[in-house]
Amino acid sequence: MNLREFSKVLGLSPTTVSRALGGYSEVKEETRRRVHDAAIAHGYRPNRRAAALATGRAMAIGHVIPTAFNHEMVNPVFADFIAGAGDVYAKAGYDMLLSVVSDGDEERAYRQMASAGSVDGLIVHGPRTGDPRIALLQTTGLPFVVHGRAPVEPKDYSYVDIDNMRAFKRATDLLLDLGHRRIGFLNGIETMDFARRRRDGMTSALTARAVELDPELMASSEMTELSGHSGALSMLALPDPPTAFLVSSLIMAIGVRRAIEDRGLRMGRDVSVVIHDDMLSYLANGVEVPIFTATRSSVRAAGRRCAEILLDRIGDDTPPPVQETWECELVLGASTGPAPT
Structure with missing residues (x-):
């Protein structure tokens, strides 16, 4: 038919x-x-x-990924976001156009998509400090939604984000309440907006409790198992090592757990760990009892919501911006305990 x-x-x-x-x-x-x-x-x-x-539409949504972020293509966080968004696209009869471009070539890709009419809208990934993409897209006329936020002016663009600063402040407060004062922080690349906000959340909690911020306990890198392992191992080798870690992803935390075990220590007893959990489909944080104490928010749900907002904007000529900041749940797992005496 x-x-x-x-x-x-x-x-x-x-x-x-x-x-x-x-x-x-x-x-x-x-x-x-x-x-x-x-x-x-x-x-x-x-x-x-x-x-x-x-309809006079392309019936396609664009996602532009620069080669500098090619790791995103195999990152389970990105995959879960795409799965959530793709489910909404499919139900609405839309295709997904995933374009990988050379570093610095994003502007050309966006302008080409707009002039060729190859997509009806775009999702912007990984907003960062001084991000030029938002102002650029506002000149093209293409509807777009940002996954995350960027500290740019003007701020009248649509986004879906989690409250990273509040989540990591709560996580740090939990560790402080357990008596930990030497807390290692393994973060994502801090030019990325989410990582900057997470660092601000942690440092604000330490400052409020008059706990000294030790630069040797702060690390920023790509969020891989290897970086989590090497970063934690270096901190655990310090003369005054951390008794707890705050980690920006479950993937990094797997490496942190390996480093703790390499030192002959036990996670949750000798060293506590709190992470951020994106509730990944193929990398779950335990089943009935969480492995890691975590701030938690579904990245797949974020993908679905970004897609829903974008399709609504495509169907409306003058929609006001939709700006959603989600609270993270704090769940207790087996990875935390009182600071060792």
Whole structure:
């Protein structure tokens, strides 16, 4: 059954049916639900080329990844975000255009996508300090949503982020309440906005408790198992080693746990660890009892929400910016305990 035939069954125009399946806001919710239910009942799957002709849209969403961040392509955090966003795209009849470009070539890629009309909107990944992409995209007219935030002006852009600063302040306060005063911090690359906010959260908690900030207990690097292992091993070899670690990802924390065991210590008894958990599908933080005490927020849910906001913006000519900052849950696991005497 093609679009025209399916439209006749419903007594609607092909354009209305395409827009209803695409989730456009100008189509009444009652009509969208009716078309969606009929599509399931008749086993109808929209032909994207036909939908593009009917709506004047490309029926595709762009994701631009510079080669400097090629590691993101195999990063389970990125994969879970894409899985969440892709689920929303598929239900709305959209394809995903993933473009890997040379370093410094993002501007050309964005302008080309806008001028060629190859995508209807974009998701911006990994906002960073002084990020030029937001101002650039505002000049192209392409709808976009940022996963995270960037400290840029003006701030009138749509984003979905977690409250990184509050999450890591709470995590640090937990360790301080347990009596830890030597806390190692293994963070992501601090030109990235999320990492900067996490550092600010930790340092603000230490400052509020008049705990000295030791530069030897601070490390910033790509969030890999190897960097977590080497960073923790170096700190544990100090004359006055940390009794706890605050770690920016579950992937790094696996390396931290290995380093603790390499030193003949036991995580949760001799050295405590608190992490951030993105609730990854294929790298779970335990099943019934969390392995690591963690600040927790689903990156897959963030992918879904970014996609929903973007599709709504595509279907609305003058939408106000949508700005969501999610609170993180703090869950207790087996990795934390009182500071050793």
